[in-house]
Amino acid sequence: MxxxxxxxxxxxxxxxxxxxxxxxxxxxxxxxxxxxxxxxxxxxxxxxxxxxxxxxxxxxxxxxxxxxxxxxxxxxxxxxxxxxxxxxxxxxxxxxxxxxxxxxxxxxxxxxxxxxxxxxxxxxxxxxxxxxxxxxxxxxxxxxxxxxxxxxxKPEMLQQRVIAPSELVTLQLCKEISTSELNYAAIEKLLASDVTLSYKLLKYVNASSLIIKTITSFKHALIYLGQDKLRLFISLMTVAHANQYKPQYLYVLSIQRARICEQLVTKGSFKAEPSEAFLMGMFSLLDALLDKPLPLLLTNLPLSDELKLALNDGKGELGNLLNAVKAYENADWEQVNRYCNVLNISEELFASQYAESVKWGDDFTIDS
Missing domain, CATH: 3.20.20.450 (EAL domain)
Structure with a gap:
């Protein structure tokens, strides 16, 4: 050789x-x-x-x-x-x-x-x-x-498109997990109203390696998971459930974005909370999933002004982070370099966290 x-x-x-x-x-x-x-x-x-x-x-x-x-x-x-x-x-x-x-x-x-x-x-x-x-x-x-x-x-903008009942449940769940304190009773009621989400939640929780006993009810599942894991599981499932006629890659990409944004905020010097960054990544493709303008979908969600500014306009600290992730997805290395400098993140850290988020997204993808 x-x-x-x-x-x-x-x-x-x-x-x-x-x-x-x-x-x-x-x-x-x-x-x-x-x-x-x-x-x-x-x-x-x-x-x-x-x-x-x-x-x-x-x-x-x-x-x-x-x-x-x-x-x-x-x-x-x-x-x-x-x-x-x-x-x-x-x-x-x-x-x-x-x-x-x-x-x-x-x-x-x-x-x-x-x-x-x-x-x-x-x-x-x-x-x-x-x-x-x-x-x-x-x-x-x-x-x-x-x-x-x-x-x-991109969303497919259809005149007077009516959101299906299952999508309404999705939006309501998104609203619930966006609050600082979760309302377990409201979440339990919403999950119970949709048989597909109900089945997926119980199946996924029962399959968790952390589960010692079999979960037999929504209330049991919600209490066992706690706020952080519940917010994670619900956000994953609601995005995947948003519109099942959309390409699966949109769901996977949402999950990957959520993970890398959360991890970079955790390891960087950001003012925002990791949970905010996670929601930003998760909701960044909600318009494409539900075929509605993102500003309209975010109107009724109790998100911070900075988070809405990031999602709607790509501005602010979180907006720069989301722009960096999108640039990386499109192999626009010049923009990746620019945003990494703005955010004071090394390109090596960004690359390693992106690779980790892809693996994490694959591991968390929920079969229909």
């Missing part, structure tokens, strides 16, 4: 340790330049952790095809990134698992034709930069399997 390969192996091991925490139990799309592909550098990574992306700038040479065939036969999954159809790529397609189309660059009508002419392949198609509900529906209709874009974290 030459020095360059040894360095690559070391880097790969370091990266994959971080990657497994950052992506949880999901595969990561990782792009590699042409030179790395033909040298088979991706094979230094565990094949069950990544999907190898072939960048749009790569030339479809004989050397690249040879590398793709080898990696495919070794069991690696491969993707063509920002693909623009070209006859020179046809010989590669039997070895490709994913093709990603930037639908803002390559029209959906042309993507439809390509997809329909390649249905005999094992390829899954991913639509990138889906910006509107209409684009999502159209892409889904013409045969895309996966979707990526800011649309999924």
């Amino acid at each position: 030459d020095a360059e390969q040894a360095t690559s192996r070391l880097l790969s091991e370091q990266f994959m340790n971080s990657c497994s925490n950052t992506t949880g139990n999901k595969l990561a799309f990782i792009n590699f330049p042409y030179s790395s592909l033909i040298r088979l550098i991706p094979t230094l990574f565990p094949k069950d952790k990544l999907i190898i992306e072939i960048l749009e700038g790569c030339e479809p040479t004989d050397e690249l095809l040879q590398a793709v065939v080898i990696m495919s036969k070794k069991g690696y999954k491969l993707a063509l990134d920002d693909f623009i159809p070209d006859s020179r790529w046809e010989r590669f397609l039997p070895y490709i698992d994913f093709i990603k189309f930037d639908i803002q660059v390559f029209p959906l009508t042309e993507a439809k034709s390509f997809i329909h002419h390649h249905l005999n392949y094992k390829i899954k198609f991913l639509a990138e930069k889906v910006e509107t509900y209409e684009e999502f529906q159209q892409a889904k209709k013409i045969g895309f399997d996966y979707f990526q874009g800011y649309f999924f974290s």
